[in-house]
Amino acid sequence: MxxxxxxxxxALTATAGIMLVDFLxxxxxxxxxPRTIGGAPAWLKPAKFGISTAIFAGSIxxxxxxxxxxxxxxxxxxxxxxxxxxxxxGIIDFQAARGTTSHFNVSTVEDAVLYSIMGTSIxxxxxxxxxxxxxxxxxxxxxxxxxxxxxxxxxxxxLGSASGGLMTMPTxxxxxxxxxxEQVTSVxxxxxxxxxxxxxxxxxxxxKQHGDLRIPHxxxxxxxxxxxxxxxxxxxxxxxxxxxxxxxxFALFLILTWQALRGESIVEPTSLTLTVLGVxxxxxxxxxxxxxxxxxxxxxxxxx
Numbered sequence: 451m452x453x454x455x456x457x458x459x460x461a462l463t464a465t466a467g468i469m470l471v472d473f474l475x476x477x478x479x480x481x482x483x484p485r486t487i488g489g490a491p492a493w494l495k496p497a498k499f500g501i502s503t504a505i506f507a508g509s510i511x512x513x514x515x516x517x518x519x520x521x522x523x524x525x526x527x528x529x530x531x532x533x534x535x536x537x538x539x540g541i542i543d544f545q546a547a548r549g550t551t552s553h554f555n556v557s558t559v560e561d562a563v564l565y566s567i568m569g570t571s572i573x574x575x576x577x578x579x580x581x582x583x584x585x586x587x588x589x590x591x592x593x594x595x596x597x598x599x600x601x602x603x604x605x606x607x608x609l610g611s612a613s614g615g616l617m618t619m620p621t622x623x624x625x626x627x628x629x630x631x632e633q634v635t636s637v638x639x640x641x642x643x644x645x646x647x648x649x650x651x652x653x654x655x656x657x658k659q660h661g662d663l664r665i666p667h668x669x670x671x672x673x674x675x676x677x678x679x680x681x682x683x684x685x686x687x688x689x690x691x692x693x694x695x696x697x698x699x700f701a702l703f704l705i706l707t708w709q710a711l712r713g714e715s716i717v718e719p720t721s722l723t724l725t726v727l728g729v730x731x732x733x734x735x736x737x738x739x740x741x742x743x744x745x746x747x748x749x750x751x752x753x754x
Contacts, residue, residue, distance in 0.1 A: 459528035610670010643713025
């Protein structure tokens with residue numbers, strides 16, 4: 451498997467390996483460094499970003515095998531993605547070592563410059579991810595179900611990534627301070643309804659008391675892995691199954707985004723949210739029931 455990844459993109463495979471090593475070092479940091487940043491262990495964010503980046507880099511290297519018609523594109527796209535990922539994680543680790551935040555931090559000129567570089571890198575990464583989506587739609591697949599699983603997984607992942615832009619918007623208090631031309635130490639936040647840094651869920655740090663935009667962002671980002679995995683796991687998949695799970699996945703992403711923007715905690719959903727989730731679950735289960743006419747299934751099954 452590793453040889454396949456290396457063949458498709460040495461840069462991305464090497465980056466995935468570096469990120470795994472980085473993840474191990476950040477775990478050691480969490481074990482031996484007692485410092486906290488914003489109420490969370492100093493090395494928690496670098497650890498989360500390290501493992502997530504390793505998964506993303508490896509996933510794109512794996513995905514490249516399904517783009518045989520675009521060898522030239524893969525030759526420049528892999529190194530470009532790898533360079534951007536290394537810059538982003540490098541800044542996150544550097545800021546953690548300094549004992550300060552990496553995201554939204556404009557408290558000093560140095561912090562603002564680093565955040566700007568990181569933000570620009572993420573923007574370029576998103577554009578290149580859109581490029582991959584376009585390439586997938588141009589690629590011909592022998593198995594249409596598998597082809598659409600890759601396309602929709604990557605598309606939802608790109609949309610989930612775009613949701614991160616909601617976190618960069620100034621909060622009400624920050625906006626008011628900026629209008630008064632007062633100095634601010636941060637612009638943007640992942641918590642909705644309270645400042646960042648409150649009690650969080652163990653292991654991930656997501657807010658237990660307020661809305662948290664990192665939750666739908668996380669779900670959306672990993673559609674690239676989860677949707678193809680579900681199609682592969684079912685072995686014999688239909689287009690109906692694929693479109694159902696993809697639509698359901700995207701709907702859940704939208705519901706969690708809506709919940710977070712209302713300032714509602716993921717662990718304390720209101721009756722309205724529970725009702726919407728119930729409708730979502732019922733609709734998903736209903737759509738997955740095979741449709742038959744005269745005793746024969748109307749679905750076309752594709753096998754890989």
